[in-house]
Amino acid sequence: MILTAMITSAMLGCSGRPTPRLAAISGLPLAETSNPALAPAPPTTTGTGTAPGTGGSRQTGPDANVSPPGIWQYAQDSGPMFGHAGAVYTFRVAVESGLPVSVPDFTAAVDSALGDYRSWTGGGALRMLRVGGGSGSSFTVLLAQPWTAYALCQNIGIDIRVNGVPFTNCQAGALIVINSTRYVGGVGGYGASLTVYRQYAINHEVGHRLGHGHVSCPGPGQLAPVMQQQTISLQGCIANAWPYPNAAPPPTPDPTPAPTIPPATTPPPSPTATAQPTTEP
Numbered sequence: 001m002i003l004t005a006m007i008t009s010a011m012l013g014c015s016g017r018p019t020p021r022l023a024a025i026s027g028l029p030l031a032e033t034s035n036p037a038l039a040p041a042p043p044t045t046t047g048t049g050t051a052p053g054t055g056g057s058r059q060t061g062p063d064a065n066v067s068p069p070g071i072w073q074y075a076q077d078s079g080p081m082f083g084h085a086g087a088v089y090t091f092r093v094a095v096e097s098g099l100p101v102s103v104p105d106f107t108a109a110v111d112s113a114l115g116d117y118r119s120w121t122g123g124g125a126l127r128m129l130r131v132g133g134g135s136g137s138s139f140t141v142l143l144a145q146p147w148t149a150y151a152l153c154q155n156i157g158i159d160i161r162v163n164g165v166p167f168t169n170c171q172a173g174a175l176i177v178i179n180s181t182r183y184v185g186g187v188g189g190y191g192a193s194l195t196v197y198r199q200y201a202i203n204h205e206v207g208h209r210l211g212h213g214h215v216s217c218p219g220p221g222q223l224a225p226v227m228q229q230q231t232i233s234l235q236g237c238i239a240n241a242w243p244y245p246n247a248a249p250p251p252t253p254d255p256t257p258a259p260t261i262p263p264a265t266t267p268p269p270s271p272t273a274t275a276q277p278t279t280e281p
Contacts, residue, residue, distance in 0.1 A: 070148065082119070088126070092135065096143060139175070139176055177205070201231070208227075
């Protein structure tokens with residue numbers, strides 16, 4: 001019974017159901033309240049500024065003095081376009097203050113997950129572009145402290161707890177919420193590296209934002225679909241981070257420079273010799 005309750009709670013924790021309540025929040029919601037069992041109300045005021053010493057922008061709610069502080073540092077630069085065709089989805093990247101992960105490191109991990117040719121752009125139907133923190137975007141990928149992640153997900157009725165502790169990640173409207181505990185420590189028995197788990201977690205939650213629901217393991221020993229709840233159980237499948245794991249890699253540029261061929265030139269015409277009369281001796 002306890003195991004069933006744990007799994008049920010975690011399965012609800014990454015269902016990614018958007019609601020108008022969250023869509024009305026233009027930025028990032030509040031920090032957690034002093035009672036972590038209570039989900040906070042949407043913020044009434046927000047402010048922006050610069051996090052000291054980081055160069056990143058931040059957003060605060062009126063409860064910024066409680067723990068965790070709810071200050072978000074954004075990646076300020078934009079990235080390359082991922083994919084070659086289709087509609088463009090823009091995204092931002094932000095890290096909550098107080099975490100042992102820098103904005104550049106988390107941004108690199110997000111780019112690695114979404115920019116790979118096996119990720120969502122591999123189907124050829126869409127492209128993705130990372131934009132700076134001050135820009136509007138289709139979604140924002142957040143790295144959040146566990147109870148902040150719980151509060152953000154609970155705002156739309158998703159409980160990410162297992163045994164009372166925030167465990168999974170979630171998609172909450174336009175927010176892709178990555179639980180820092182999972183990001184730093186992964187999942188025991190996952191069967192792949194921490195890097196693969198991070199790529200899976202990001203691709204899975206972004207998949208919800210793109211409209212994809214959960215699926216099950218197709219059979220023991222097969223690759224787990226990226227929309228399978230691999231954080232909860234592999235169900236006999238093999239860990240997999242990619243929506244299109246069998247996509248063909250793009251052609252590798254030829255490292256050998258092409259030989260330089262001088263442009264063809266037309267030699268100037270030879271002067272015409274003046275005909276001389278021929279005389280017989």
